[in-house]
Amino acid sequence: MNSFNYKNGELYIEGLNIHSIAKEVRTPFYCYSFNHLKDQYNKLDQSITLGNYQICYAVKSNSNQSIIKTFSKLGSGADVVSIGELKRALEVGISPNKIVFSGVGKSLEEMQFAINNNILMFNIESISELRRLSDESIKLNTKSPVSLRINPDISAGGNEKISTGKAEDKFGIDWRGASESYDLAGSLPGIKIVGIDAHIGSQINDLEPFEKSFDRLSKITKSLRKKGHEINILDVGGGLGVKYHPDDRPLDIEGYGKLLSEKLGDLDCKIIIEPGRFLTANSAILVTKTLYIKNTDSNNFIIVDAAMNDFIRPTLYNAYHQVVSVKEGKKDTVLKYDIVGPVCESGDFFRKNIKMGSIEEGDLLAIKSVGAYGSVLSSNYNTRPSINEILVNNDQFEIIRDRVEVEEIIKRDKIPNWI
Ligand code: LLP
Numbered sequence: 001m002n003s004f005n006y007k008n009g010e011l012y013i014e015g016l017n018i019h020s021i022a023k024e025v026r027t028p029f030y031c032y033s034f035n036h037l038k039d040q041y042n043k044l045d046q047s048i049t050l051g052n053y054q055i056c057y058a059v060k061s062n063s064n065q066s067i068i069k070t071f072s073k074l075g076s077g078a079d080v081v082s083i084g085e086l087k088r089a090l091e092v093g094i095s096p097n098k099i100v101f102s103g104v105g106k107s108l109e110e111m112q113f114a115i116n117n118n119i120l121m122f123n124i125e126s127i128s129e130l131r132r133l134s135d136e137s138i139k140l141n142t143k144s145p146v147s148l149r150i151n152p153d154i155s156a157g158g159n160e161k162i163s164t165g166k167a168e169d170k171f172g173i174d175w176r177g178a179s180e181s182y183d184l185a186g187s188l189p190g191i192k193i194v195g196i197d198a199h200i201g202s203q204i205n206d207l208e209p210f211e212k213s214f215d216r217l218s219k220i221t222k223s224l225r226k227k228g229h230e231i232n233i234l235d236v237g238g239g240l241g242v243k244y245h246p247d248d249r250p251l252d253i254e255g256y257g258k259l260l261s262e263k264l265g266d267l268d269c270k271i272i273i274e275p276g277r278f279l280t281a282n283s284a285i286l287v288t289k290t291l292y293i294k295n296t297d298s299n300n301f302i303i304v305d306a307a308m309n310d311f312i313r314p315t316l317y318n319a320y321h322q323v324v325s326v327k328e329g330k331k332d333t334v335l336k337y338d339i340v341g342p343v344c345e346s347g348d349f350f351r352k353n354i355k356m357g358s359i360e361e362g363d364l365l366a367i368k369s370v371g372a373y374g375s376v377l378s379s380n381y382n383t384r385p386s387i388n389e390i391l392v393n394n395d396q397f398e399i400i401r402d403r404v405e406v407e408e409i410i411k412r413d414k415i416p417n418w419i
Contacts, residue, residue, distance in 0.1 A: 003033035003392075004285060004368070009328040011366055015395035018287055018326045022364055025388050026403065028288040028306035030375050034070065034393040036283040037371075041074045044240075044275060047257030050264070053271040056100050058238045059085040061276025061372040066391050066400040068092045071279065077120070079238070079274035083110045090117065100235060100272060102149070102199070104129075104170055111136045111144075121145040121233060123197045125172055130185055137190030146185060147195030147235055150175045152216045156201040156209035156239065172198065178220050182229050193229050195269070196221055199237025202277060205251050207259055210236075214263035221267055234269040236260070240278035244369050245320050251278070277372040284371035286311050287326070290363045291342070300337045302359050307341025308348040309381040311367060311374050315347040323350055326364035329357025339365065343382050375401070380409050 003014050011018045013033055021031065044055065056077040059068060063085055068078065069092040077098025078089035089099055101114050102123040111133055114122065124130045124146050137144040151172030173181050178196075185191050200213050214236065221231045243250040264271055288306035295301075313319040323339055334355050341348040350367055359365070375389055386404035390397045 003036040003283070004366070006328050011324065011326045011328070013285065013392045016392050016397060018285075018364060018366065021390065021392075021397060022287060022289070022326075025390055025399070027364065028286055028304070028310055028387050030284055030370065030387065030389040030401075031287055031397075032067070032284040032371060032389065032391045032400070034391050037067065037070050037279065038074065040279045040283065041071055041076065043253060044257075044273075044278060045074070047253045048273070049257055049261050050271050052269070053260075053273065054098060056098065056235075056272050056274050057279060058274045058276030059089060060376065062280045062374070063088050063376055064389055064400055065092050066398075067280065068094070077272075079272075079276075083107075083113050086110075086114060086117070086119070096120070100147075100197075100274070102197075102274070106133075108132070108136060112140065115140050115142060115144055119145075121147050121194050121235075123147050123149045123235065124185075125149045127173070127181060127184065130181075130188065130191065134188035134190030143190055143192040145194040146191050147193075147197045147233060148173055148178065148181055148185060150178050150196060150198045150217065150220060152198050152200060152213050154200050154209050154212050154216070156204045156206075156213075175216060175220060179223065179227065182224050183227070186229060193231070195233030195235060195272075196224070196231050197235030197237065197272070199274065200239060202239050203241045204239045205241035205249060207252060207255050210239075210256065211259055211263065213237075214259060218263055218267060221269070232269055233272060234264060234267060235272035235274065236264075238274040238276050238278070240275045242277055242281045242369070242372075244281070244322070246322070253278075279372075281372035282369050284374065285366040285368050286370045286374065288365050288367065290359055290361050290365065293359065293361055300335055302337045302339045302365070304339060304341060304350070304365060306350070306367070306387075307343040307382070307384060308345065309343060309379045309384050310341075310387055311350070311370055312377050312379075313370075313373060314350050316377075321350065321370065322368040323354060323356075324366050324368065325356060325359060326366055329359075331357055333358040335359075343384075380404075383409060385409070 056079040057071045058079045072094045080086045081103035096118045099119040104125045149172040241251045288304040292303040338352045339350045389401035391400045
């Protein structure tokens with residue numbers, strides 16, 4: 001289902017006209033389609049034909065509790081990487097036995113909290129972390145369920161900042177040393193080995209890297225079992241790619257489901273999948289208002305009220321995001337524009353050299369595919385407020401995140417009396 005469509009020359013999200021929402025909500029704001037979120041989850045769920053699996057939504061892609069709860073109600077667990085994400089997941093009612101804790105730098109406080117909440121497993125990324133978890137678990141009179149994150153040395157992902165499965169990346173334990181690491185884990189009194197995991201990168205649109213990773217995980221699992229290690233859970237990570245550019249060929253999701261069965265179906269493991277972007281990326285637009293049009297000798301700038309602090313992917317990753325006019329563009333007067341924000345940096349742009357029907361001051365624009373790694377990566381740079389997020393369900397919407405006004409931000413500063 002496409003939740004964003006023009007009707008009578010105006011952009012709609014589900015049954016709601018964006019202009020009418022913008023009369024009630026201050027721009028810029030993030031605007032999500034509830035039904036798109038559900039559709040994506042169901043699409044993935046239906047593509048998986050394995051008997052025993054659990055989707056654990058990667059909360060980092062969008063940690064708004066309404067979004068987490070949407071997936072939780074469809075059966076999802078959670079992949080979390082901090083105590084904050086863990087608390088959010090628990091808060092919306094995700095059962096601890098559907099939560100995995102990933103990340104290279106878990107603090108003691110995070111370990112203790114997760115142990116006390118009986119999560120499904122810790123995805124452990126180094127020997128030091130393994131030893132620390134063992135020590136903490138002994139202090140709390142328990143053994144913690146652990147999988148070791150294997151770095152399979154496979155190149156994958158949209159760009160180098162989001163590739164995580166190569167030997168030189170900071171993630172996981174080199175697959176060549178997996179066997180010894182598991183032997184050590186098995187000897188630690190605070191550790192109970194339950195599984196194995198890998199995550200090779202993000203925005204992966206080909207099946208091939210997944211295939212290689214599944215093959216490697218399967219082989220390692222079999223050889224670990226031969227040595228007597230109990231591997232009952234196999235976590236394949238996330239990374240499922242989506243369509244950002246009209247020419248992108250997104251991951252073949254049915255093919256992905258088949259691959260899981262083909263490569264891992266014989267292992268008799270619970271298979272965990274940790275998708276983030278696949279579930280959230282195309283569920284949302286960022287609605288922004290044109291403040292000024294500035295024509296110079298070299299460029300036509302559209303200066304909008306959203307900025308890099310609200311949505312940083314274009315400048316951080318050089319990521320492509322479609323931008324459309326909420327009032328359908330006039331095709332007879334197409335111009336080339338740079339769409340930029342008010343922040344005082346040249347990197348504050350959303351698109352360069354984009355061809356659009358002519359835009360006027362006051363016009364609303366929609367930056368598309370911003371549901372993943374959008375609002376979660378926002379900041380208050382330039383002392384700008386945190387903006388609203390809203391969730392649309394057919395012809396109604398609710399605010400799912402309040403604005404944080406600048407007064408609140410300023411109030412957090414403390415001034416020592418010796419200044
Ligand atoms: N599991 C682990 C261990 C991860 O590190 C990640 C993402 C995921 C699952 C979810 O990956 P996904 O299914 O969303 O691809 N900020 C970057 C993306 C960073 C991804 C970090 N790890 C971006 O905006 O492209």
